[in-house]
Amino acid sequence: MAFRAKTTLSVLSTLAVAAMGFAAPASALQTKSYVVSFFHIATHSDRDACPHGLNPEHVELWTRSLKGLGYSQKDIDELLISQRKNGKAIQEIVRDRGLKPGQENIFAYPFSAPDPNLHTVEGRYSYGFNLDGKTDGGFEDPDTHEQGVDNNLYKAFGCLRPYHVSLPDRPQYENNAWLVLASAMPAWLLSVSGDDLTKDGPVTVTIARALEHTMQDARGQTLADSTFRIDPNPRSHNVMRGALNGGTLSIEPTDIFLEAEPHIISKLHLLQAHLRLTPKPDGNLEGYIGGYTPWFEEYWAHASNGFDAEESGIDMPGLYYALQRLADGPVDPKTGERNFISATWRIELVPAIVADPHNALAELRR
Amino acid sequence: MKRFLHYLTIAGVAALPSAGYPGNTAEPAPGDAVAVTRRITEGQYRNIIADVFGTDITVGGRFEPDIRDQGLLGIGTSRVSISETGFEQYRDLALTVAAQVTDAQHRGSLIPCTPGSPKAWDDACATKFIQGAGRLLYRRPLDQAELATLVGIAQKSATQLNDFYAGVEVSLASMLVSPQFLFRKEVAVADPAHPGRARLDAYSRAARLSFFLWNTAPDNMLLTAAENGSLNTTAGLSKQVDRMIGSGRMSGGVRAFFADMLGFDEFSTLAKDPAIYPKYSFKAAMDVQEQTLRTITDHLLAQRGDYRDLFTTRKTFLTRSLGALYGVAVVDDVANGLPARWVPYEYAEGDPRAGILTHASFVSLHSHPGRSSPTLRGKAFRETFLCQRVPDPPVNVDFTVVQNTDNPIFKTARERLTAHRTSPTCAGCHKITDPIGLALENFDSAGGYRTLENGAPIDTSGELNGKPFADSVGLGRAIRDNPEAPNCLVTRIYSYAAGQTTKNGKDWIAYLQAGFAADGYRVPALMRRIAVSDAFYSVADTPVEETEQ
Numbered sequence: 001m002a003f004r005a006k007t008t009l010s011v012l013s014t015l016a017v018a019a020m021g022f023a024a025p026a027s028a029l030q031t032k033s034y035v036v037s038f039f040h041i042a043t044h045s046d047r048d049a050c051p052h053g054l055n056p057e058h059v060e061l062w063t064r065s066l067k068g069l070g071y072s073q074k075d076i077d078e079l080l081i082s083q084r085k086n087g088k089a090i091q092e093i094v095r096d097r098g099l100k101p102g103q104e105n106i107f108a109y110p111f112s113a114p115d116p117n118l119h120t121v122e123g124r125y126s127y128g129f130n131l132d133g134k135t136d137g138g139f140e141d142p143d144t145h146e147q148g149v150d151n152n153l154y155k156a157f158g159c160l161r162p163y164h165v166s167l168p169d170r171p172q173y174e175n176n177a178w179l180v181l182a183s184a185m186p187a188w189l190l191s192v193s194g195d196d197l198t199k200d201g202p203v204t205v206t207i208a209r210a211l212e213h214t215m216q217d218a219r220g221q222t223l224a225d226s227t228f229r230i231d232p233n234p235r236s237h238n239v240m241r242g243a244l245n246g247g248t249l250s251i252e253p254t255d256i257f258l259e260a261e262p263h264i265i266s267k268l269h270l271l272q273a274h275l276r277l278t279p280k281p282d283g284n285l286e287g288y289i290g291g292y293t294p295w296f297e298e299y300w301a302h303a304s305n306g307f308d309a310e311e312s313g314i315d316m317p318g319l320y321y322a323l324q325r326l327a328d329g330p331v332d333p334k335t336g337e338r339n340f341i342s343a344t345w346r347i348e349l350v351p352a353i354v355a356d357p358h359n360a361l362a363e364l365r366r
Numbered sequence: 367m368k369r370f371l372h373y374l375t376i377a378g379v380a381a382l383p384s385a386g387y388p389g390n391t392a393e394p395a396p397g398d399a400v401a402v403t404r405r406i407t408e409g410q411y412r413n414i415i416a417d418v419f420g421t422d423i424t425v426g427g428r429f430e431p432d433i434r435d436q437g438l439l440g441i442g443t444s445r446v447s448i449s450e451t452g453f454e455q456y457r458d459l460a461l462t463v464a465a466q467v468t469d470a471q472h473r474g475s476l477i478p479c480t481p482g483s484p485k486a487w488d489d490a491c492a493t494k495f496i497q498g499a500g501r502l503l504y505r506r507p508l509d510q511a512e513l514a515t516l517v518g519i520a521q522k523s524a525t526q527l528n529d530f531y532a533g534v535e536v537s538l539a540s541m542l543v544s545p546q547f548l549f550r551k552e553v554a555v556a557d558p559a560h561p562g563r564a565r566l567d568a569y570s571r572a573a574r575l576s577f578f579l580w581n582t583a584p585d586n587m588l589l590t591a592a593e594n595g596s597l598n599t600t601a602g603l604s605k606q607v608d609r610m611i612g613s614g615r616m617s618g619g620v621r622a623f624f625a626d627m628l629g630f631d632e633f634s635t636l637a638k639d640p641a642i643y644p645k646y647s648f649k650a651a652m653d654v655q656e657q658t659l660r661t662i663t664d665h666l667l668a669q670r671g672d673y674r675d676l677f678t679t680r681k682t683f684l685t686r687s688l689g690a691l692y693g694v695a696v697v698d699d700v701a702n703g704l705p706a707r708w709v710p711y712e713y714a715e716g717d718p719r720a721g722i723l724t725h726a727s728f729v730s731l732h733s734h735p736g737r738s739s740p741t742l743r744g745k746a747f748r749e750t751f752l753c754q755r756v757p758d759p760p761v762n763v764d765f766t767v768v769q770n771t772d773n774p775i776f777k778t779a780r781e782r783l784t785a786h787r788t789s790p791t792c793a794g795c796h797k798i799t800d801p802i803g804l805a806l807e808n809f810d811s812a813g814g815y816r817t818l819e820n821g822a823p824i825d826t827s828g829e830l831n832g833k834p835f836a837d838s839v840g841l842g843r844a845i846r847d848n849p850e851a852p853n854c855l856v857t858r859i860y861s862y863a864a865g866q867t868t869k870n871g872k873d874w875i876a877y878l879q880a881g882f883a884a885d886g887y888r889v890p891a892l893m894r895r896i897a898v899s900d901a902f903y904s905v906a907d908t909p910v911e912e913t914e915q
Contacts, residue, residue: 213703215690218646218647224690226686245774357696
């Protein structure tokens with residue numbers, strides 16, 4: 001299915017001119033805009049993904065932590081019963097299991113607890129992109145069958161129980177967080193502009209943050225075709241060159257930055273960002289976005305929720321160590337450390353109206 | 367103030383002659399209009415509570431449903447009573463309101479005096495509050511017996527509970543469940559200017575006027591005009607009418623009338639299949655009504671526009687969520703887009719949306735949950751805007767062809783209805799509804815725009831009374847230029863105001879219709895013409911005892 005130009009193009013162009021104070025592009029530019037309706041770590045959890053099994057669920061995780069702190073099995077059993085009754089008995093104990101003085105809170109100081117050596121994904125498949133150009137050692141994308149796919153974020157998360165899922169199921173934590181909070185954060189927008197969006201060829205892609213939040217439709221899903229203004233703050237404004245090929249939208253690798261909300265994803269910061277989006281018959285888009293992302297941000301997006309994160313079955317120090325161990329991004333010349341990890345997210349979008357889509361193109365041309 | 371005779375209207379009273387009204391040679395007699403008793407509507411109940419006690423008093427709970435009679439709830443309210451369940455609902459509402467009015471947060475501002483002790487009975491303070499509130503709630507001063515009863519209720523409760531405010535609370539709740547509050551009972555008295563005739567007494571006149579123009583009970587100034595008799599004079603009546611029409615509250619009256627005429631109460635039971643129409647959320651269903659009412663009040667009141675142009679105007683108001691339903695850009699500069707605001711919007715020349723017929727309020731209300739309905743839309747069009755009666759379908763009609771939207775042969779509604787109309791018993795009515803409704807087929811059941819149905823192009827051509835048009839915009843122009851449309855509005859608006867249709871009142875309606883045309887089809891002018899007329903308050907009831915002083 002090809003992209004279809006909006007019939008409201010002339011209206012939008014007029015709006016852009018009125019709002020931004022400069023002339024619309026001289027050519028008959030077509031623009032199609034979307035708003036992100038779902039965003040979560042891309043997972044593809046077949047039975048070969050975790051040959052050593054899944055990481056422990058929360059009761060086992062707590063039991064192991066409490067044993068490490070010297071609690072007897074009898075004490076642990078009593079604490080677990082109390083926890084079920086009042087929801088508090090274990091909370092502070094497991095939170096403060098850090099061993100370094102003054103750094104007992106393991107959410108803030110995960111390195112204060114020992115590395116539990118979580119199981120990580122060893123399977124063949126993962127959604128994503130070949131970021132480093134090497135075809136050996138990486139995953140194979142189950143859709144495109146591209147080899148050498150780099151997605152160590154999935155490798156770190158994929159054997160955690162909340163993340164051991166495949167579409168149409170979504171990672172539980174991110175699914176819940178998105179459903180509850182997405183309409184409470186400024187929306188993420190994507191606009192595609194080109195001379196003829198029904199044909200293959202070069203396009204301009206804008207990924208930006210909106211001033212408005214998304215709204216929900218009668219099904220509780222993101223309302224399509226609502227109007228957004230692009231946040232004038234350039235920090236979350238990304239204009240890039242892209243292409244349509246057989247209806248699939250991609251971009252030339254580039255860096256992307258988007259502000260977000262801490263309880264969903266603190267920010268989207270990608271080096272060498274790749275994008276692959278395919279139109280659906282209903283006009284929506286779905287696909288994947290990936291690149292190298294700061295691994296600590298991914299850790300903190302979960303750790304900032306404290307006990308709730310571990311209660312969902314994520315050993316936070318274990319995740320911290322796994323992300324650190326699997327970081328495969330560029331080496332920081334100052335520290336010699338890798339602060340970025342290869343990553344890919346599932347991204348779904350519904351049509352939207354962006355009031356000033358051509359501002360982005362003008363910026364690129366300047 | 368002398369109390370005077372009142373009695374309920376009895377149907378079948380002798381009709382007044384319809385040719386010429388003695389009080390005003392310019393006005394024909396209104397026919398056999400009668401004094402009526404009407405139950406106040408939910409909207410009126412809410413407005414009264416807000417007016418008397420403030421908008422922060424919450425009116426929660428459910429109301430007895432109104433019934434539509436001859437196209438209007440405004441007439442149906444004179445045909446309803448209160449069921450046992452309904453009384454319980456009114457009682458619960460009354461208790462809730464009374465508790466708020468007398469609670470510690472509100473008593474200081476809503477009770478016009480402070481008792482000597484909050485735990486002791488204070489006759490003077492209670493009497494002052496009950497007199498004041500009762501006058502506004504009953505829309506007339508309380509008589510001595512009523513006042514004594516209500517004060518007695520308050521005293522007994524206050525004494526038993528050692529709580530002055532609890533006593534006042536019980537008394538106020540009693541007023542709020544009283545028929546004197548819940549029903550607008552019009553009182554006919556002899557018309558001293560026209561021996562042998564009757565007219566509404568001053569308080570009934572005030573109430574009819576206030577509910578007509580503001581959709582609420584008379585305010586203090588109007589009640590005072592009734593009390594001092596000025597409302598029975600031409601100058602006094604005109605003064606009050608002009609004050610009310612000039613008030614911002616006039617929009618409440620206009621909104622209430624059009625919401626009634628357009629059948630917006632039916633939105634409470636309207637359902638759309640969310641799998642087919644995901645944009646038609648509960649909020650959207652609320653917003654589509656507000657869109658139309660805002661468009662109407664802006665056009666008729668703020669712009670002083672011609673009523674007929676409501677069918678062609680490209681100007682309206684939208685929210686972001688409605689913009690999504692319509693697929694148009696709605697830009698609001700409020701931070702985060704919240705709270706949602708109404709933004710003026712004007713469709714471009716050539717856009718298929720023009721006039722209130724193309725609003726989602728009309729096309730979605732007159733559609734099925736999963737498909738549009740040219741027949742329902744055409745029927746509603748004729749009944750709502752042309753005051754024509756379209757018969758219900760026979761009970762044995764086979765709707766199979768019409769309902770099967772997946773039929774590979776009959777892809778569009780036009781094709782399905784054409785096949786359905788092969789039955790002679792169906793053809794008659796469909797002939798008068800479908801050419802109108804098919805013009806609106808570019809709008810699906812939720813009001814969204816489409817040009818194809820099942821992949822087949824939609825033909826929106828049709829005709830109204832032999833006048834052909836190509837699409838919804840053409841339909842809007844056709845009814846805009848149809849003289850029956852403004853004539854229908856006159857009939858509707860008088861019936862709404864009087865709570866009855868006219869019988870033997872053709873001359874009166876013709877007089878109003880001619881006036882409406884002469885006023886450039888300005889609705890406020892029409893409402894004023896009705897409100898200041900003697901005939902509006904003239905009734906056929908024959909008083910048998912006293913005359914209003």
